Amino acid sequence: MTRVDVMPRSSQIRPVFEVMRMASRxxxxxxxxxxxxxxxxxxxxxxxxxxAYGMYTFPLAHLVGPGGSVHSFEPQLEHHRWLKLALRFLRTRHVSVNLAALGATPGEHPLASIHRRGFRPECDSGSTG
Structure with missing residues (x-):
């Protein structure tokens, strides 16, 4: 049987944290x-x-470590799926990704987003809670 060493969860996120810090600089x-x-x-x-794609989620996950938690909310399905996949790949269990928007009132509201070629409303409404 082959033994595979796995870094602690926060250590696996550390490279993403460092990349984001460098990108900020x-x-x-x-x-x-x-x-x-x-x-x-x-x-x-x-x-x-x-x-979105986790610009804050990954650094926050590193900083809070496995003893803390990050609750991410993203209403756009594409971004939500990517973020969940990346966190699963990194074996991050202290982060929850919710397919939802947060707002002042509950219900469904149109969601507009910025894309490379300008501003366009999303086809689907986002739920707020």
Whole structure:
């Protein structure tokens, strides 16, 4: 039988965390990522509202570690699927990805998003809770 060593969950996310920090320094990603370390501690429970592809989800997951949790909300199906797949690949169990939007009132509302060639409304309505 072959033994396979697996890094602890937060260690598997660390490379993604470091890439996002570098991208922030190079102004390729939001500079706010650099300040997360001052606000988030191991064991914290945090929310990523409008998670998209996980620009904040991955760094947050690294910072809270397996003793904390990240609750990501993404209403667009394509982004939601990609994020769930990436987290499954990284064996991240302390992150939940919810196919939903959050808003002031419950119900379904039109969702507009920005795409490379401009602004267009999404075909489906997003549910808020």
């Amino acid at each position: 190079l102004r390729l990603a939001e500079p706010e990522l650099l300040g997360l370390k001052a606000l988030i501690r191991a064991g914290d429970h945090v929310f990523d509202i409008g998670a």
